[in-house]
Amino acid sequence: MSTRSGNITAAVILILLTGVQAQHSVTLSSQSLCAVTGSAVKISCKYTTANSSRVREREWYQLQSSDGEERVLSKDPQYSARVSVRTEQNDCDLTVWDVRLRDSGVYNFRFRTSSSDWISASSGVNLTVTELQVDVDRETAGQRKVKLTCSSTCSFGNNLFYYWFRNGQYTASHEASVVLDSTHSSDEGSYSCRVSDSWHRSPAVCISANSNQKSCWSVTYSPKAICALIGSSVDIRSYYTFPDNQVTKSVWFIKEQAGAEPVDVREDEEYQGRVQYGQSFQNDCSMRITHLRERDAQTYRFRFYTDGGEYTGEPGVTLSVTDLKVTVSDTDSGGKKLSCNSTCTLPNYHTYIWYKNGQPVSDQSLNSTGLYLYVSAVGADRYSCAVAYEKLRSPAVYSPRNTSVVIIPSGEKVEGDSVTLSCISDANPPVLIYSWFNQRAAADAPLTTGQNYTITNISSQHSGLYYCTAHNQLGQQSSTPTRLNVLLADYTAVKYAAFGVTVVLLLIFITICLCMRRRAAASSSRSEEDSRNVTFTEYASVPVYDQVSDLAMTSDPTKTAASDDRDEVQYSSIQFTRSHAQEVPLYSTVHRSGALKQEEEVEYSTVKLSKPRAVQ
Structure with a gap:
């Protein structure tokens, strides 16, 4: 019984899922397309959802016939800036610009909702990309009259125009075939062709x-x-x-020096790892530069070498490198029109994406025609734009914010001074108008316009609250009121006088302290010098005599010389020691007052006379 009920439940779920799946569908307009290199291919597409289910994700992908691997176009750098998808209502048209030989393959669209897995068409569209070529009619080959035909493996409709080029210059013919006179100088040269929906020319x-x-x-x-x-x-x-002839070498270059070969761009340090050469078809040499920088804006020329000579194409290709910028204008309904602009004209196959506060603008609220976005009001929101698949976003535009007032100069203001109030605000586009106001209890008084408001010869009546308002094309913002205080001149004079007296008293106090410190230092220095003049070394129980006669001695130790014969005598290291043996005291031209004890020995050393005298 339980097994039967389980089978019934599974069957009901399967039926429900099948019903939902049946209501989800993708319809493609054709099963195969053929295009020539350089043309644009459009694949028409429609999808439907069950019960208006919300689509979570959708994408175009290519199934390569060679390896069977899926390539999501929005994530493949090979399709960078070459793919656009129509997203209005249930449309999913795909346009691939500037198709190349490697773009050949099967393309399909898929989406999924919150209640379903990926839904895609039962079979995709097989795209074949081929080249144009100029065929010489065999019946006229080698003849005076030569017939040339512009053709490809694709079958063109009757609504295409053909363009012929002689030596790279356009000629007037719009037919698929031309007849030339090979002996006439006006017809000699190299011929190539292209069709009206492609910029690529055939080999010449x-x-x-x-x-x-x-x-x-x-x-x-x-x-x-x-x-x-x-x-x-x-x-x-x-x-x-x-x-x-046989082509042996080809280079792209920027700089050329007289008498020297041009430097290949790939060998330039500025372009290391950013330049690739490619060849989509015969006689074509394309160069791709990645991660463009502003300094890459240059004129690039091409030179090729053959076993019969060399040739340089003039004047070259001029590359301009720009960034995106959002400009703002008013609409008749009172809203804002945002435009995604650049300093030079970008190719018209770019798809633009708009962002609000860093998030892509949803389809439901998008009112855009590619380059433009219409909004009723901006408020505090930030808007920016980008080119699809490049992920290169413009600086955001927004109304003024962080508006404030700065008083110059800072500090206290006194009657008679001059003061400047400056309004600072962050805005993009830049602020157009600054307005100044004096905040009052009754009503705010408008003052002037301009980023700076200057008051000369201010008085106490100018004290009060001031604020500014910054306006740009997206809105406005007022600063917080800032108080300006103006002090009376008399009060300031008294304050400065008191400050001056305080400074004078402080200087006097510092001077007295310095003088006292110098005197103390001088007294200490003299005491230390006196203590170093004579040094006595005292041993235990040894008498020390600290008075030694400095009179000049005669030959008789008991007599001194006259005062007028007195010389300078220097003594140092005088030491007295006790001796147990009875020895005769040793004297050296030094008189010691008083008798010496027998047990004491006196020893003198290093006694110097400045002027020694002869014994009389």
């Missing part, structure tokens, strides 16, 4: 009576001027023609 064919003539050498740049975003990648292309 040389028409000349002498295949080595210079008229068959050429380099054509398409386009000659390119605008790209900082941080993005850019492809610079050249088409070259030459007589029947």
